[in-house]
Amino acid sequence: MTDESTMTTIAPRGLPQKLNGLLHLLDYIPHDLIALISRISIGAVFWQSGQTKVDGWRVAETAVYLFETEYRLPFINPWLAAHLAAFAEHFFPALLVIGFASRLSALALLVMTLVIEIFLYPDAWPTHGTWAVCFLVIIAGGPGRVSMDYFIARYFSRTA
Template identity: 80%
Template sequence: MNDEMTLEPMAVRTLPQKFYAILRLLDLIPHDLIALISRLSIAAVFWQSGQTKVDGWHVTDNAVYLFETEYKLPFVDPWLAAHISAFAEHFFPLLLVIGFASRLSALALLGMTLVIEIFVYPDAWPTHGTWAVCFLVIIAGGPGRISIDHFIARHFSRGI
């Protein structure tokens, strides 16, 4: 008879059994909640970064200057990199917040994170690793039921 089948009261269990039972409670945390927190928190990080690059609808000269002097991405013109970055840091977080094209958005921002890690701030791997985990939760497990993606998938699965 396994632990799940026993009807022993908690008081009769050994200390390791009690500890294991408490740990089993963590299995009850729904992916929907984890995915929502991942989507919202990582979206905020990139949105805030994007906000530092724009003034209204225009990319700032300071953002272009940073791409020329500090970021120095290979193979990409600094003006173009600043504009693409500002767009991506607004567009993909917005999609993550509403839960539309979530896996694609997470993949795009994971790619951006890898570029930042490899070419710009290689010593910031603890931060970038944390970001990557948020993206991988969404990429591997989906955005959860609190998303437009879920409603679209549910709508199209009815006809199958």
């Protein structure tokens, strides 16, 4: 005869315990990986958008036309807006991908996303929300150890 306490110790784990164990494994996904994927993926989105605004090394006339007719941002000249957008959509994603000035770059692109959401495409909030999460991961948690920011900070912490 076996008593009840012995049976509970050798009984197979139930489904809730197994699911909890599997969910616990997700705690081991490193922030470094999440930040790297966030930086590269959102950087690619903005880089590709920037590519549609340039013709070689110049801002395309079609980009200026788009800012004159469809975008029509308040308080800014369409020519200047097209040039600033083309610059920002190349400069900040490049910094994000290499992980240099990552938090600042993510913040700049988050502000750009807010402008797009508020003034251009307010119905696209699900897409812009997804972008915002990528930026907030980097702003709040940093770019991770696979970044120039990490290596620069590590260098200066050694010399201090």
